[in-house]
Amino acid sequence: MDLRETRLPRYAEIAESLRGQIENGELNPGDRLPSERELSRALGVTRPTLRQALLDLELEGLLRRRPGAGTFVAEPKIERLTGRLSPFTRGMEQKGLEPGARVLLVETRPASKSIAARLQLTVSAPLFYCHRLRLIGGEPMMLEKFYLPAQLVPAFDTLDLSGSIYQALEQQYGVVVQRAQQSLEAVAASKQEAQLLCVAPGDPLLMERRIAFDPAGHPVEYAKDLYRGDRFRFLSDVER
Numbered sequence: 001m002d003l004r005e006t007r008l009p010r011y012a013e014i015a016e017s018l019r020g021q022i023e024n025g026e027l028n029p030g031d032r033l034p035s036e037r038e039l040s041r042a043l044g045v046t047r048p049t050l051r052q053a054l055l056d057l058e059l060e061g062l063l064r065r066r067p068g069a070g071t072f073v074a075e076p077k078i079e080r081l082t083g084r085l086s087p088f089t090r091g092m093e094q095k096g097l098e099p100g101a102r103v104l105l106v107e108t109r110p111a112s113k114s115i116a117a118r119l120q121l122t123v124s125a126p127l128f129y130c131h132r133l134r135l136i137g138g139e140p141m142m143l144e145k146f147y148l149p150a151q152l153v154p155a156f157d158t159l160d161l162s163g164s165i166y167q168a169l170e171q172q173y174g175v176v177v178q179r180a181q182q183s184l185e186a187v188a189a190s191k192q193e194a195q196l197l198c199v200a201p202g203d204p205l206l207m208e209r210r211i212a213f214d215p216a217g218h219p220v221e222y223a224k225d226l227y228r229g230d231r232f233r234f235l236s237d238v239e240r
Contacts, residue, residue, distance in 0.1 A: 010045055014053035022062050022073055031073045033063070059204060061230035077233040078136070085180050085212075088134055088142065088225075089164035100135035104196075106157045108150060115147055118211050119219045126150035128157060130165075133196055140197045141231055146223035175220055180212040184234055187226070197228055204229035 008016070021027045033039060033054075040050045054071060057063040064074045080091065092099040110124040119127075127147045134142040146165070148156060153173050161168070169175040187207045194201040205226045212221040 011049045011052040011056070014043060014045065014050065015056045018053065018057060019060075019062060022057075027073045029073050029075045032069075033071045033073075035070065059230070064230075074230065078141075078231055080227075080232060080234050082182065082184060082234050082236045085177070087164055087166045088144075089167070092136060098137045100138065101162050102133045102135065103130070103161050104133055105129070105131040106161060108157070109147075111147075115222055118222045119147065119149055121149060128153060130156075130161060132161065136231075141228055143193060143196060143226040144223060145225075146221055148221055152220060169220070176214055177212045177220060178215040180210050182208055182210045184208050186229070189226075193226060197226075199228060199230070206232060206234065 007013075018027070027033075034042070036047050036050055036054075040047045043050065054063060054065075058065060058071075061077055062074055063071055065071050078092075078095065078097070080086070089099045089101075107129055109127050109129045111119065111121050111127050113123050115121075115127070116123045116125060119125075121127075126149075128150055129145070129147050131143070131145050133140055134144060148169075150156070152175055153169065159168055159172060166177050169177065185207050187205050189197065189199055189201055189203045189205050191201045193205065194203060197205075199205075206229055208223075208225045208227065210221070210223045210225070211219050212223070214220050
């Protein structure tokens with residue numbers, strides 16, 4: 001078989017066409033697409049074929065469906081740089097966005113074997129564990145879970161945790177985060193994560209794991225952040 005003659009499935013062709021219209025500015029954020037019936041008739045395809053194309057674009061974050069209202073072109077994804085340590089709060093403010101946080105849980109926990117190794121602590125050493133929902137303009141965007149050595153941050157659970165944690169660490173305890181080791185991978189939203197982030201179970205999320213270090217090279221934080229895949233993209237700047 002000559003691969004040059006292989007055609008894309010019809011739904012993929014439709015998705016590619018709509019993707020091009022969005023990227024070229026023919027369709028703008030907030031624009032409402034015609035109804036499925038109108039669009040399928042105009043394109044000469046069945047509604048199941050059209051729905052597959054729209055679903056692919058929705059999973060990419062290019063379209064958003066609003067029950068009872070229709071399908072709309074989504075806002076551009078928020079970009080995060082992978083090669084730079086940029087706290088969420090400051091990074092969003094620099095983009096002119098309004099970051100917020102809702103604390104879901106803060107408590108002390110003994111360090112498990114794996115977390116103790118990451119933070120260079122003894123097993124069962126006391127940690128502060130915090131779980132927060134991060135917001136942009138009041139909309140859920142990211143879930144974060146992080147651990148801090150309790151000896152570094154006494155009474156951490158009494159602080160106002162609605163803002164930048166790195167700023168609080170520096171101002172309250174003199175703990176400065178200088179650098180971090182980070183990894184990024186794609187995961188599927190669990191039922192609980194989906195409920196908190198207002199997405200569907202199984203929707204794509206971007207998981208960032210991080211170990212943060214102070215200027216002396218001591219680990220001061222272990223974190224796992226879950227970003228909505230339909231609202232964020234991560235960029236890296238590389239050179240040969």
